[in-house]
Amino acid sequence: MSGNVFIVGLGLIGGSLALTIKNQHPHAKIYGYDVKQSEIETASALNIIDEKVTSFHEGAELADLIILSTPVLEMEKLMKQLSSLTLKENVIITDTGSTKGGIMQLASKLLQKEVTFIGGHPMAGSHKAGVESAKVHLFENAFYVLTPQLSTSSEKVEELKDWLSGANSHFLVLDTEEHDYITGVVSHFPHVIAAGLVNLAKKNADKNPLISLLAAGGFRDVTRIASSNPNMWKDIVKQNRLNLLDLIEDWMMEMRNIQNVLAEEDEHAIIRFFEEAKEFRDSLPVHSKGAIPSYYDLYVDVKDVPGAIAGITSLLAKQSISITNLHILESREGLLGVLRISFQKDEDRSKAQVLLNHNNFKTYEAA
Ligand SMILES: NC(=O)c1ccc[n+]([C@@H]2O[C@H](COP(=O)([O-])OP(=O)(O)OC[C@H]3O[C@@H](n4cnc5c(N)ncnc54)[C@H](O)[C@@H]3O)[C@@H](O)[C@H]2O)c1
Ligand SMILES: O=C(O)C(=O)C[C@]1(C(=O)O)C=C[C@@H](O)C=C1
Numbered sequence: 021m022s023g024n025v026f027i028v029g030l031g032l033i034g035g036s037l038a039l040t041i042k043n044q045h046p047h048a049k050i051y052g053y054d055v056k057q058s059e060i061e062t063a064s065a066l067n068i069i070d071e072k073v074t075s076f077h078e079g080a081e082l083a084d085l086i087i088l089s090t091p092v093l094e095m096e097k098l099m100k101q102l103s104s105l106t107l108k109e110n111v112i113i114t115d116t117g118s119t120k121g122g123i124m125q126l127a128s129k130l131l132q133k134e135v136t137f138i139g140g141h142p143m144a145g146s147h148k149a150g151v152e153s154a155k156v157h158l159f160e161n162a163f164y165v166l167t168p169q170l171s172t173s174s175e176k177v178e179e180l181k182d183w184l185s186g187a188n189s190h191f192l193v194l195d196t197e198e199h200d201y202i203t204g205v206v207s208h209f210p211h212v213i214a215a216g217l218v219n220l221a222k223k224n225a226d227k228n229p230l231i232s233l234l235a236a237g238g239f240r241d242v243t244r245i246a247s248s249n250p251n252m253w254k255d256i257v258k259q260n261r262l263n264l265l266d267l268i269e270d271w272m273m274e275m276r277n278i279q280n281v282l283a284e285e286d287e288h289a290i291i292r293f294f295e296e297a298k299e300f301r302d303s304l305p306v307h308s309k310g311a312i313p314s315y316y317d318l319y320v321d322v323k324d325v326p327g328a329i330a331g332i333t334s335l336l337a338k339q340s341i342s343i344t345n346l347h348i349l350e351s352r353e354g355l356l357g358v359l360r361i362s363f364q365k366d367e368d369r370s371k372a373q374v375l376l377n378h379n380n381f382k383t384y385e386a387a
Contacts, residue, residue: 021182022045025038025041025183027050027069028080030089031054034054034154035151038063039156041186044185045186050071051073052073053076059150062151063151083107083108085114086111088117091254091255092259111136112136112138113138114140114180115139118208119199121260122259124137138176139199142158142187144162147247163191165191166192166193166194204264208264209264209267211248214246240384316369317360317362317369318360318361318373318385319385320332321358321382322357329348329359332359332376345362346362347360347362
């Protein structure tokens with residue numbers, strides 16, 4: 021397909037969609053805008069967008085396809101602005117927001133009848149933010165939910181699917197409320213629990229620093245998503261607040277139940293609690309990709325001594341193992357620090373792990 025695609029919000033998701041669209045439709049022209057000039061410059065330097073625009077208005081008025089990919093409450097402000105602009109007659113507007121209720125309500129109230137708005141939600145992502153983390157394969161094999169309005173023609177839905185076909189996702193049309201309920205259960209509430217678990221560990225770690233040191237595989241597996249962008253999640257939980265309040269009630273009942281059986285030392289009930297969870301978890305369909313993070317992180321314990329990090333990077337460089345990012349997660353005097361090294365490929369991470377273990381570094385993988 022050819023035409024002008026305007027991406028608003030050049031972060032992880034907007035950047036990844038820009039890459040998939042360009043890959044599939046090389047004749048399309050990708051315009052990009054972000055409130056942060058640095059993200060526009062990075063997107064342009066990485067050839068993720070073809071053209072920068074200086075305002076939301078400028079990009080919106082020349083676009084055949086507009087993709088809103090900012091945090092969800094920002095999108096609602098943008099929708100209000102869209103209603104006062106002169107848009108192209110056949111433009112399709114979509115979004116990538118993790119919640120659909122608010123934006124679909126605005127779409128039906130604000131937009132003129134000629135303008136097509138189809139809600140969208142690619143159900144894959146990462147705890148990483150920003151355009152430099154964008155990946156062309158991020159959405160591969162993942163579900164991509166669409167929430168068209170009742171008045172939207174099936175031709176327009178097909179046209180949007182064509183634009184997004186390079187994502188190689190499975191499209192699923194859902195009703196808005198159903199979408200917000202389901203994602204509340206399987207995505208939004210788990211993020212609340214992950215953050216709660218980490219906050220609980222932090223309170224205990226203030227009393228005993230060994231807690232951070234010993235936080236092992238299980239803790240890291242269930243809390244990776246607690247490293248997600250707080251601003252984005254503030255918007256999501258505010259938007260899906262009613263579903264989340266119900267889920268918190270259910271969760272408290274679940275915890276009350278395990279509290280009672282533990283207090284009573286009821287072995288059968290304790291086994292049942294774990295068995296039920298294991299059975300359902302083991303029965304979940306396995307996604308070959310998409311649900312798996314497209315980033316390969318390795319965590320390495322490092323001593324708080326000068327040159328420790330340089331020692332690690334030069335070991336990797338000598339073996340020509342490329343890294344994409346380095347982040348010091350914790351460094352306290354007298355204690356081990358944790359270095360997170362990100363790799364483009366799982367294979368590189370595995371090679372690095374073998375090499376570092378061989379050189380007496382303690383390493384662990386994230387989920
Ligand atoms: N991260 C995920 O795993 C994931 C997955 C699917 C959907 N989503 C949804 O996609 C959207 C984008 O998420 P992301 O992970 O790419 O976030 P991100 O933080 O990586 O990127 C968001 C970008 O939007 C920009 N922005 C904020 N307000 C703006 C405005 N008013 N105008 C223009 N730009 C603005 C920010 O500067 C930032 O660069 C969110 O609505 C999120 O709920 C996220
Ligand atoms: O993999 C992650 O880090 C994610 O949190 C991705 C995730 C999810 O909860 O699965 C997060 C929010 C999106 O709306 C869709 C996907």
